[in-house]
Amino acid sequence: xxxxxxxxxxxxATPIGVGGISVIRISGPAAFNMADAVFRGSAAAKDSVxxxxxxxxxxxxxSRETIDTILLSVFRNPNSYTGEDxxxxxxxxxxxVSQKILLLLYHMGARPAEPGEFTLRAFLNGKLDLAxxxxxxxxxxxxTERAHKASVEQLSGKLSAIVKDLREEILNxxxxxxxxxxxxxxxxxxxxxNTVVEKLLRVEKSVNNLSASYREGKIIKEGIxxxxxxxxxxxxxxLLNVLLMEERAIVSEIAGTTRDTIEESILLDGxxxxxxxxxxxxxxxxxxxxxxxxxxxxxxxxxxxxxLLLDGSLNHSPEDLNFYNDLIEKYRNSKSIxxxxxxxxxxxxxxxxxxxxxPIWISxxxxxxxxxxxxxxxxxxxPHYDSAAASVTITSGRHRDALExxxxxxxxxxxxxxxxxxxxxxxxxxxxxxxxxxxxxGITTPDDILNNIFSNFCIxx
Ligand SMILES: Nc1nc2c(ncn2[C@@H]2O[C@H](COP(=O)(O)OP(=O)(O)OP(=O)(O)O)[C@@H](O)[C@H]2O)c(=O)[nH]1
Ligand SMILES: [Mg+2]
Numbered sequence: 001x002x003x004x005x006x007x008x009x010x011x012x013a014t015p016i017g018v019g020g021i022s023v024i025r026i027s028g029p030a031a032f033n034m035a036d037a038v039f040r041g042s043a044a045a046k047d048s049v050x051x052x053x054x055x056x057x058x059x060x061x062x063s064r065e066t067i068d069t070i071l072l073s074v075f076r077n078p079n080s081y082t083g084e085d086x087x088x089x090x091x092x093x094x095x096x097v098s099q100k101i102l103l104l105l106y107h108m109g110a111r112p113a114e115p116g117e118f119t120l121r122a123f124l125n126g127k128l129d130l131a132x133x134x135x136x137x138x139x140x141x142x143x144t145e146r147a148h149k150a151s152v153e154q155l156s157g158k159l160s161a162i163v164k165d166l167r168e169e170i171l172n173x174x175x176x177x178x179x180x181x182x183x184x185x186x187x188x189x190x191x192x193x194n195t196v197v198e199k200l201l202r203v204e205k206s207v208n209n210l211s212a213s214y215r216e217g218k219i220i221k222e223g224i225x226x227x228x229x230x231x232x233x234x235x236x237x238x239l240l241n242v243l244l245m246e247e248r249a250i251v252s253e254i255a256g257t258t259r260d261t262i263e264e265s266i267l268l269d270g271x272x273x274x275x276x277x278x279x280x281x282x283x284x285x286x287x288x289x290x291x292x293x294x295x296x297x298x299x300x301x302x303x304x305x306x307x308l309l310l311d312g313s314l315n316h317s318p319e320d321l322n323f324y325n326d327l328i329e330k331y332r333n334s335k336s337i338x339x340x341x342x343x344x345x346x347x348x349x350x351x352x353x354x355x356x357x358x359p360i361w362i363s364x365x366x367x368x369x370x371x372x373x374x375x376x377x378x379x380x381x382x383p384h385y386d387s388a389a390a391s392v393t394i395t396s397g398r399h400r401d402a403l404e405x406x407x408x409x410x411x412x413x414x415x416x417x418x419x420x421x422x423x424x425x426x427x428x429x430x431x432x433x434x435x436x437x438x439x440x441x442g443i444t445t446p447d448d449i450l451n452n453i454f455s456n457f458c459i460x461x
Contacts, residue, residue, distance in 0.1 A: 006028075006029065007028055007030075007111050008026060008027065008028025008029060008030040008031055008034060008109065008110050008111065009026070009027055009028055009110060009111050009112070009113035009114075009117055009118070009121075010024065010025065010026045010027075010034070010102060010105045010106070010110035010111070010112065010113060011024070011025060011102070011112060011113035011117075011118075011459050011460040012024050012025075012098045012099070012102055012459075012460055013025045013088070013118075013460035013461065014093070014098075014460070016095065016098075016099075017093070017094075017095065018093055018094055018095070019093030019094075020092075020093050021090045021091065021092060021093050022090070022091050022092070022093045022094070022097065022098035023088050023089070023090050023091075024088070024089040024091065024098055024101050024102055024105070025086065025087075025088050025089075025113075025118065025460060026086065026087045026088075026089075026105060026110060027080070027081075027082045027084045027085070027086045027113075027118055027121060028084050028085065028110075029084070029085065030108075030109060030110075031045075031084070031085040031086055031087045032044075032045040032046040032074070032085055032087060033046065033108075034087075034105055034108040034109065034110055035072060035087040035089065035105075037061055037108045038058050038059060038060070038061060038067075038101070038104045038105065038108065039054075039056050039057070039058060039059075039070075039072055039089075040056050040057050040058075040059050041054045041055055041056020041057065041072060042054050042055060042056060045072060045074050045087050048074040049074070049076070050074060050075055050076035050079050050080075051073075051074070051075060051079070052073070052074050053071050053072065053073050053074075054071070054072045054073075054074070055069070055070075055071055055072075056069070056070065056072060057069050057070065058070055058089065058091065058101050058104070060104060061104075067091075067097060067100050067101055067104070068091045068092055068097045068101065069092075070089050070090055070091045070092075070101075071089075071090040072087060072088070072089055072090075073087065073088040073089075073090070074086075074087060075087075075088075078125070078127075081118060081119075081122055081127065082118050082121040082122045082125060082127065083121065083122060083125030083126065083127045084121060084125065089101060113459060113460065114454075114455070114459070115454065115455050115456070115457045115458060115459050115461075116137070116453075116454035116455065116456070116457025116458070116461055117454065118460070118461060119133050119136050119137075119454065119457060119461055120133075120450075120454045123442060123450075128155075129157070129160050129441040129442050130439075130440065130441050130442025130445055130450075130453070131154055131159050131160045131163070131399070131440055131441050131442070132154065132155050132157060132160060133442070133453070133454075134154070134396060134398075134453060135151045135152075135154035135155035136155060136457075136461065137456065137457050137461070138150070138151035138154065138221065138395065139151045139152065139155060140458065140461065142221075143223075143265075143272055144220070144223075144267060144270055144271065144272055145270055146220045146270050146271065147220050147221055147272075147395070150217065150220050150221070150393055150395050151395070153392060154392075154395070158391075158392050159392050159394065159399075159440070160440075160441045162206075162210065162391065162392055163437050163440050163441050164441065166203060166206060166207060166406075166437055167434055167437050167438065169199070169202075169203050170203060170410070170430050170433055170434055170437070171434065172199075173196060173199050173200060173203070173430060174427055174430050174431070174434075176196060176199075177196065177423035177424075177426055177427050177430070178423075178427065193417060193418075193420070196417050197414055197417055197418055200410055200413060200414040200417070201414065203410055204407055204410045204411055204414065207403050207406050207407045207410060207433075207437075208403075208407050210392070210394060210403055211394070211400050211403035211404055211407060213392070213393040213394050214393075214394050214395070214396075214397070214399070214400040215383040216382075216383050216393055217393045217394045217395035217396070217400075218395065218397070219271060219381070219382065219383070220271075220393065220395055221395040221396075222272075223265060223271065223272030223273060223274050224271065224272070224273050224274065224304045224305060224377075224381045225274045225276065225302055225303045225304045225305070226273055226274065226275050226276065226303060226304070226305045226306075226307060226377070227276045227278060227296075227299045227300045227302075227303035227305070227306050227307065228240060228275060228276060228277050228278060228307050228309060229278055229281065229296065229299075229300060229306055229307065229308055229309065229327065230280060230281070230308060230309030230310060230311075230324075231255075231280050231281060231282060231309075231310075231311070231320075232255035232256045232257070232279075232280030232281075232282055233253065233255045233257075233280065233311060234280065234309040234310060234311045234342055235309055235311065235342040235343060235364050236258065236277050236278065236280065236309050237249035237250065237251045237257065237258050237262075237277050238251050238342075238364035238365075239277075239307075239309065239340070239342065239362070239364050240262065240264065240275055240277040241364070242364050242367060242370055243266055243275060243370070244264055244266060244275075248262065248264055249262050249277050255280065255282070256279070256280060256282075256284070256286070256289050256292075257280075258277055258278065258279050258280065258292065259279050259288055259289065259291070259292035260279075260292065260295065261276050261277065261278050261279070261292075261295045261296065261298075261299045262276070262277040263275070263276050263277075264277075268374055268377065268378055269378055271378070271381075271382070273377065273381075276299040276302075276303065278292075278295065278296035278299050278300075279292030279293050279295065279296050281293060281296060281323050300327065300331070303335060304335060304336065304381060305335060305336045305337075305338065305377065305380065305381055306327065306331060306335055306336070306337045306338070307338050307340055308324055308327070308328075308337060308338070308339050308340065309340045309341075309342050310324075310339070310340070310341050310342065310356075310359075311342060311343055312341040312342055312343045312344055312346070312348070312350045312361065313343045313346040313348045313350075314348075315348075315350070315351045316351070336380040336381060338360065338373075338376060338377070338380060339356045339357070339358070339359035339360065340359065340360050340361075340362055340373065341356075341359045341360070341361050341362070342362055342363065342364060343363060343364075343365070344361040344362060344363040344366075344368050344369060345363040345365045345366045345368070360372055360373050360376060398439075398440075398449070398453075399440050402436045402437065402439045402440050403436070403437075403440070405432075405433075405436040406432075406433040406436035406437050407433075409429045409430065409432040409433035409436065410429070410430070410433045412429045413425075413426040413427075413429035413430050413433070414426075416429065
């Protein structure tokens, strides 16, 4: 990304395609001049007051051809999204018109905006801090009410305020330690060691609570990934269809029907569950089926929850179920695993060869047990998280990493003080903690991280 803000950038801010309107956004010192070069209307942008809208046309200055009738909005610096002069041209939606207007603006000297560059400029001009800028992308991408709420809260600056308070507390402790250093040569112990340790413990706990809120935050933002796993014909695709309430996956009595993994989501209690229907697991020599089974392994690897399906109308021998055992061995500590015994509508005597604990009996035919399954999914997946412990929920892995590093540094400073070692060592750790916390709100964030964050935005945002 180009970190320069002396030039003027332009991009289409609305999705490309047919729609009611398209918005072309221009930001930078030449925004008004560039807009005026193509706009014929009641007033020129450069003579208009901020936050005013004008009706007119976009005319190609060379061919004099009228491209579209539009509305032109003027935002004068610093009272705009980026903090610079901004013009927004609302044209009719469509593939051609907005592209054509954008090309005219390029001819007038506008540079195509990089992804997220408007928001980057807002950040660099102090309109938003980094956590707030990230929240802008989160709002755009939020698919559920909870995800939306968390991102709006972050955009409002709640997380930033908490992080700033934590930094403030650490700075206060640093000053205490520094005072002590100044006076210690004269043999005066200014601060009581226990007071400093207590203060550090308090900050450490707040940082840890905030970091722990990510367990819930990750679910809010990314949903819960569930892999439907089992032998061919167990009813995995049937279950996916029942959960989606549509015939999404092919179901057949032929073992080995599903080859590719199929991913679809549903909302349960406002939480997104992303289900992955997979190829049935068995020994096979069919190359396509083997590729499917490879994909099953990848889906399992990426899942938070594994639903192990068994056909309850069959009696399975323990050998038959070896791969179920292997999966349980491998993932028992890292993922939630639920046992489902399907086809409860067929009355056969099911032998429980693995001594399966607490299975859920379901029928994809009669839908028996499906509500119980949904309930268990919610219970097992949602963390038993004390939402009162942290007053805000973080939803970014980057924030969690920074908080964890900050917590380690604070802990290390605390141990140094407890061990009666010099306050100067502790001060170095506390500077580290200040930097890590600063990375969350963009005070001390390295350029490559900034680059990475903004390059994941859409163009025009
Ligand atoms: N009676 C009864 N039949 C079921 C039930 N669930 C699935 N079936 C039948 O079992 C067969 C296999 O179902 P699928 O959903 O294709 O099984 P799968 O696990 O996706 O199989 P593969 O894709 O081959 O791995 C089909 O004939 C389904 O109609 C059920 O609850 N009751
Ligand atoms: Mg299938």
